[in-house]
Amino acid sequence: MADLDTSSGGGHGKHKGGAKRTSPRVDLTPMVDLAFLLITFFMLTTQLGKSVAMNLSMPKKDPNAPPTEVKESKVLNLIADKDNTLWYYPGTTVAGLKKTDYTPKGIREIILDKQKEVKAKFGLDKEGDSQMIVLIKLTDDSNYKNMVDILDEMDITKTRIYAIQDIDPLELEAIANGGNAKTSD
């Protein structure tokens, strides 16, 4: 078809012994290469940058509902602060806040460690998930990416019980104080 075969391979022998005629047959291999390269490129780029949705369920508003009692040792607090810093502390007493970051080595390790600790103490729940409770707090200086990162981490570590809460003034104080709770006097 597209190969123009006018080579003097067979038959006529008119030019016998004359200068060799170059074949105008075009090698299409590079063109095929290019086409497949483009196909691959388009297929890959359509996958990237695709929007995906993340589910978020919040508790129903019910002003009369009593605050849920939780075991202190199941709780892990994560506080997203400015400039992608993340503070964390276990339990319900604001003390000994430590800094970490959003990398798998940072936040994920901490969550998984706490999960192990909770598992050793309380076992798993009926569905086989950890009973750890993560309380997510976001300071006014954090951004939307921080929130999505933490929620994504909940999904990755299969943490089922978490809540986004308002930040406690004590926690703000502790952060301002470099992680240590303010001594009472």
Add this chain to the structure above:
Amino acid sequence: MARFKVKKNSTWVDMTPMCDVAFLLLSFFVLTAKFKPSEIVTISPPTSSATEEVADKFVTFTIDKDGKVFMAIGKQAKREQIFDKFFEINKAKYANIPVTPAIKKGFAHQDIFGSPISQLPSVATKDEGELRELFNAGKLTGIPTDSTNNQLGDWIMAARYVYAETENEDQPPIAIKGDKDTNIKGVKRVIDILKEKDVNRYKLITVLESGGAN
């Protein structure tokens, strides 16, 4: 003259059919690829490992870097319904807004709405290019969310009513889309309003994480 020469088999493979197939596939992918809808409000959402695909039916509240809130109703048929509902349930409140069929039609044609309702008559008649100009000039101020003038809440209520009546869904398919750098205060405000209006389940729009970095 050697008339009967033994024909030598050529090793040359004809690449033409392969080339044809390759380009056919290429054109197929190029043509079927959905163009990214040209967005008036440019947002670069954070990445996540979520897998659920974004559906057309979402009512998306976009929060841009400055914390301005925009509303994008995916289905055009729903736009008119939500628009009607909005004025039906807030008749007294927005009685001074002239609602003409032209304004309604204009609203239904716009992919994204992000103005106080008082500006509706002037904004609804704009086309996409004009809206983009307005946005770039900072003239699209977003839907007001302050507690004294909570128009966002009214829009959410209108969406809830429409989805409850037409689709029998208690929770409308609401999604929140924010920029990576959107301050959390704006997002929290929208979440609070959603909570106030008893919308407890919604989606966060993110983009697929590229590669296996983590």
